Amino acid sequence: MAAQARLADSHESSPIGGSRIGKVLTIIVLLMALVFYMTPVFIMVNNGLKDATNVSLSTMWNLPETWTGGGFVEAWDKLRPNMINSIIMALPATIISALLGAINGYLFSKWKFKGSDTLFTIMLFGFFIPYQSVLFPMVRFLQEIGLYGTTAGLVLVHVVYGLPVTTLIFRNFYANVPTELVEAARVDGAGLVKIFTRIMMPVSIPAFVVVGIFQFTNIWNDFLFGVIVVQNPDAQPVTIALNNLSGSFSVDWNVVMAGAIVAALPTILVYVFLSRYFVRGLLAGSVKG
Amino acid sequence: MKTKILLLLIVLLAALAVGAVNAQDDGMVPVDESVTGDLEVFSWWTSGGEAAALQALFDSYAASFPNANIVNATVAGGGGSAARPVLQTRLAGGDPPDTWQVHPGWELLGQYVDPEYVVPINDLYEEMGWNDVVPEQLRDMMTRDGNIYLVLAGVHRGNGFWYNKPILDELGVTIGETLSVDEFIAIADQIVAEMPDVAPLCVGDSGIWATAQLFENTLLGVLGPEGYRGLWDGSVSFDSDEVKQAMTVYGQMLDYQNSDHAALSWDQAVDALMEGRCVFNSMGDWAYGEFVAAGMEDNVDFGWVSHPGTAGSFMVVADGFVMANGAPNEAANAGWLSVIGSRPAQEAFNPLKGSICARTDCDRELFGPYHNWSMDSFSADELVASVVHGTAAPADFQQAMNDAVTLFVVDRDVDAFAAALVDAVAASGFTEAGM
Amino acid sequence: MAQTSFANETVLRAVTEKPLRQKWHPEQIQSFLFLLPSMLAIIIFVYVFIAVTFYISLSNWRTAVQDWTLREPLFATYGDLFNNTRFQIDLRNTIVFTLLFILLAVLLGLMLAILLDQNRKMFGIPLFRNAFLFPYALSFIVTGVAWRWIFNPETGINLFFEIFGVNALLASQGLDPLKPGWATDPSVVLQVNDALNVIIPGASDWRVALGIPVALIPVAIAATWQLSGFVMAMYLGGMTSISQEVREAARIDGASEWQVYRHVIIPMLNPVTISVVVILLHTSFKIFDLVISMAGSGPGFATDMPAIFVFDQMFKGTKPNLGTAASIIMLLMVAVIIIPYLRSQTRED
Structure with missing residues (x-):
């Protein structure tokens, strides 16, 4: 116990380089990265805050002259109605595809059978399907099963096309979970289902975080399926409304840039919420070992 | 066969809906309360002046057909780039909107007339008297085998x-x-x-x-x-x-x-x-x-x-609307086409859109100096x-x-x-x- | 050496799997049955649809009018495709872009993950973590516009060369000012056409210059900006799952922090790296929105990508057979890369 505490201490005090200079260097690198990541965001927020007449390339770095909210007001008004549609679509699609991916990943990594690796490759290959060229058969199929034009149809499409990647992430995550755990549980008489719910699920929080971030973002930002599968403008996801902020000829860049930030807010909330579990997962990890 | 029946239907509808048009001096399509239901209008006019102009068309429509409801299905993106896959997928899947935005010429003829996604509207042109006010060179761009398929709302000058x-x-x-x-x-x-x-x-x-x-x-x-x-x-x-x-x-x-x-x-x-x-x-x-x-x-x-x-x-860079083959609401669509081709609707639409009327009898006072110059060119020059x-x-x-x-x-x-x-x-x- | 071997053993035990490979154990049948619904969905949504796509690529459907008759000769559309200068350029671009982008995104993502992992308890770390992930949340369509503005040669980052006096310095040395065209530069550097001429006679006369299109570099930077935060998140997730004991064991053996990562953690993260590479490959092979809004097809197709080609042929040119043929070729390219990669990785399990 004491050794553990001492070790934890030593971890605390020994970053790469193991010294003060190392720590300063770390901070400098992180700050430089911050500038890189935030510059385009600055451009978007800064120009989003301007009035339509003040947005132009040559003044892109200048701060807004007035602080009236610029394009954000219009963007918020136009996007708000479709936000709820996106939530109704993205939440279930994310959760279902994550759960299915967890089950598949568990089976592919811990309950292999003859040909299971081949099945996995067959499934994973689906990740690379070029969506634009399968639109015709997809619409026909959805019409056949009566889900064309519905949010349920859209959820189905996102879940199915999400399966390869969620399965991949979970399978490769579970590869790191010692097989001894599974074997010990089997000796205790636990079956396939019980091992999953009692042992695998609890340790896979970080994988759920990663999959949640990936799926939610992709589904939230999807444009093509949303616009093809759902025709009713009142039921379409927010990306279609975002896209419609720009016209066919003229574009109010301030509204478009503000719109991108507004449309991303729910995703960012999901990140902030989920990414805390990176830290919590760490504790779980040290307990389980 | 199907096309012929549709044609007949449209003749009847047009006669019903716009029969009294020539009698009205202001050119407005007379009010018809019997037209009901949803009318899905698919376009890529989504922002700024374009959206305002489209709204002006909707307002004109609502004035003549107060009981019909327009579903404004817009998909934006440069010149309709995002709208194309949507429209083509829907048409190929047999789920057309009632009407959608089309350029005259090959876009109309190659992409919509040849695959029989649209039906001719010759009788509407006759009923509304458009053959007299829409220049022949323009009508030729919308005609195949003597059938005309498009009603233009306005014209831009591209050169x-x-x-x-x-x-x-x-x-x-x-x-x-x-x-x-x-x-x-x-x-x-x-x-x-x-x-x-x-x-x-x-x-x-x-x-x-x-x-x-x-x-x-x-x-x-x-x-x-x-x-x-x-x-x-x-x-x-x-x-x-x-x-x-x-x-x-x-x-x-x-x-x-x-x-x-x-x-x-x-x-x-x-x-x-x-x-x-x-x-x-x-x-x-x-x-x-x-x-x-x-x-x-x-x-x-x-x-x-x-x-x-x-x-x-x-x-000529013109935009118009078509009658879908198998349009879910043909009566409402016949009304829509008669409205957008009418003078008052075009006079409301074009100043906002920044284009001129697709007919030669619009009120010049409503337009500024540039558009008056363009109107001169439209009536005098070769249309290409x-x-x-x-x-x-x-x-x-x-x-x-x-x-x-x-x-x-x-x-x-x-x-x-x-x-x-x-x-x-x-x-x-x-x-x-x-x- | 002896010190790290202990750590390696731990790793080995953690990574090695002893799958239950007896012949069709009841639980394996159960496993197969649980997988069945997912597999069925994939077979319909992926393989049946691909079969239809492949059929269209062999058909005469080259206008808006659907034509399901087969073309004579059967693979004629593929011949058209490979003779298409634009598609040749796209193949070059997609290879160059993929290499640049995956290299940049993996290195940057891994570096940030290590720095954040090292300093989990440092003040402000959640802020950094969320800031690096932020770009991933934004719609590609709009971020492309922001990057187009930033890389505009007249008003973008080139202004900083003026402000920081770089150009004044160059001018004082009698040199031309530094003013890269970024995404608008049509030139192709490191051309290998002439070198290839030795092996393939006539290569130096090809209309497609084989090399690195300069305009692709800013696009790769923008894509890295957008995706590297997620790469970081994936690595962080993986690092989180590695128990402290593994790290401590290595440290007791005297390994430095760097050695712990180099010899213990990064090898243990191999499965995560597979996921990362697959996801980035998927992004780069299908990249569309970002390029469309940032650079379009570019001058001389310097930034054109196969997905844009497919879109243009399918929906603008209404030539579904040509568009689908291009997407089948892209799928084959993925298959050639990904299947051997997965095979080699799963064998290590």
């Missing part, structure tokens, strides 16, 4: 040449009624000599259509309207000397363009013109809306002339079809031309450019089929 007037004043240059290619080159050389920091030509071709449009305007300018038309009926070949000369002139013009052209969208090129970073811009008259929005004053801050060599021609905006040639040729232009902009290989276009004509075969 505008806009310029920064203060800069030209400073140089002591005045632009007259027309501008020839040689005159333009002389002015451009003067700009290069006297103002090294200013590019003579503003181009924003991050969307390749903008420079393709510069090319088609130049083709029209060098070949003239007859020669230009010959390209589309097969009488003039793309490897003829005149065409190669036009390509050379186009290359010359590209030498005068701003260095950041590939980074700019067309509207940012107009911004650059207003800011004086460059002087001329070849663009359809939707550019006029940009000048107005920026508070620029006609003939003070900016001026216009026809693209070099194209005076006497009017490059644009490739870039889908009218003069089918989509596959249009795509091949865009691709060839993209390569030419960099390698300036006139022979390869001409050969690519000759191949594209052969692969497409449209000159034999005819419009």
Whole structure:
């Protein structure tokens, strides 16, 4: 116990380089990265805050002259109605595809059978399907099963096309979970289902975080399926409304840039919420070992 | 067979809906409360003036058909780029909207008439008396085998040449009624000599259509309207000397363009013109809306002339709506088409859209000086079809031309450019089929 | 050496799997049955649809009018495709872009993950973590516009060369000012056409210059900006799952922090790296929105990508057979890369 505490201490005090200079260097690198990541965001927020007449390339770095909210007001008004549609679509699609991916990943990594690796490759290959060229058969199929034009149809499409990647992430995550755990549980008489719910699920929080971030973002930002599968403008996801902020000829860049930030807010909330579990997962990890 | 029944239906509906039209002096489509249900209108007019203009059409419609409900299905993206897959997938899947936005010419005929996605509306034209007010050259662009398929809401002039007037004043240059290619080159050389920091030509071709449009305007300018038309009926070949000369002139013009052209969208090129970073811009008259929005004053801050060599021609960039084959609500759609073709609706729509009426009898007082100039051109000049905006040639040729232009902009290989276009004509075969 | 071997053993035990490979154990049948619904969905949504796509690529459907008759000769559309200069350029671009982008995104993502993992308890770390992930949340369509503005040669970052006096310095040395065209630069550097000429006669006359299109570099930077935060998140997730004991064991053996990562953690993260590479490959092969809004097809197709080609042919040119043929070729390219990669990785399990 004491050794553990001492070790934890030593971890605390020994970053790469193991010294003060190392720590300063770390901070400098992180700050430089911050500038890189935030510059385009600055451009978007800064120009989003301007009035339509003040947005132009040559003044892109200048701060807004007035602080009236610029394009954000219009963007918020136009996007708000479709936000709820996106939530109704993205939440279930994310959760279902994550759960299915967890089950598949568990089976592919811990309950292999003859040909299971081949099945996995067959499934994973689906990740690379070029969506634009399968639109015709997809619409026909959805019409056949009566889900064309519905949010349920859209959820189905996102879940199915999400399966390869969620399965991949979970399978490769579970590869790191010692097989001894599974074997010990089997000796205790636990079956396939019980091992999953009692042992695998609890340790896979970080994988759920990663999959949640990936799926939610992709589904939230999807444009093509949303616009093809759902025709009713009142039921379409927010990306279609975002896209419609720009016209066919003229574009109010301030509204478009503000719109991108507004449309991303729910995703960012999901990140902030989920990414805390990176830290919590760490504790779980040290307990389980 | 199905088409014939539909035709009959439309005749009946049109008779019901618009029977009394000619009796009304104001041209408004008479009120009909019997038309009910949803009408799905699919377009890519989503923002600013376009959206306001579309709303004006909806308002006109609501005034005549108070019990019908419009479902505004818009999908934006440069020239409808995002709308295309949606529309094509829906049409192929047998789930058409009632009506959608279409350019006349090959876009209408190749993409919607040939696959029988739309039905003819000859009787509507007769009932509404449109054959008298819509110019014949325009109607020809919407007609196949004697059947007409489209109702236009407004017309843009594609061969505008806009310029920064203060800069030209400073140089002591005045632009007259027309501008020839040689005159333009002389002015451009003067700009290069006297103002090294200013590019003579503003181009924003991050969307390749903008420079393709510069090319088609130049083709029209060098070949003239007859020669230009010959390209589309097969009488003039793309490897003829005149065409190669036009390509050379186009290359010359590209030498005068701003260095950041590939980074700019067309509207940012107009911004650059207003800011004086460059002087001329070849663009359809939707550019006029940009000048107005920026508070620029006609003939003070900016001026216009026809693209070099194209005076006497009017490059048509028009938008209209169709009657879907199997439209879910045909009665409401017949009403919609009768409204958008009517004078009051067009008078409400076009000033907001920045275009002119697709008919010759609109009230000139409602339009500013530029549009009055454009209306003169519309009624007097040769109306010619644009490739870039889908009218003069089918989509596959249009795509091949865009691709060839993209390569030419960099390698300036006139022979390869001409050969690519000759191949594209052969692969497409449209000159034999005819419009 | 002996010190790290202990750590390696731990790793080995953690990574090695002893799958239950007896012949069709009842639980394996159960496993197969649980997988069945997912597999069925994939077979319909992927393989049946691909079969339809492949059929269209062999058909005469080259206008808006659907034509399901087969073309003569059967693979003629594929011939058209490979003779298409634009598609040749796209193949070059997609290879160059993929290499640049995956290299940049993996290195940057891994570096940030290590720095954050090292300093989990440092003040402000959640802020950094969320800031690096932020770009991933934004719609590609709009971020492309922001990047187009930033890389605009007249008004973008080139202004900083002026402000920081770089150009004044160059001018004082009698040199031209530094003013890269970024995404608008049509030139291709490190051309290998002439070198290839030795092996393939005539290569130096090809219309497609084989090399690195300069304009692709800013696009790769923008894509890295957008995706590297997620790469970081994936690595962080993986690092989180590695128990402290593994790290401590290595440290007791005297390994430095760097050695712990180099010899213990990064090898243990191999499965995560597979996921990362697959996801990035998927992004780069299908990249569309970002390029469309940032650079379009670019001058001389310097930034054109196969997905844009497919879109243009399918929906603008209404030539479904050509568009589908291009997407089948892209799928084959993925298959050639991904299947051997997965095979080699799963064998290590």
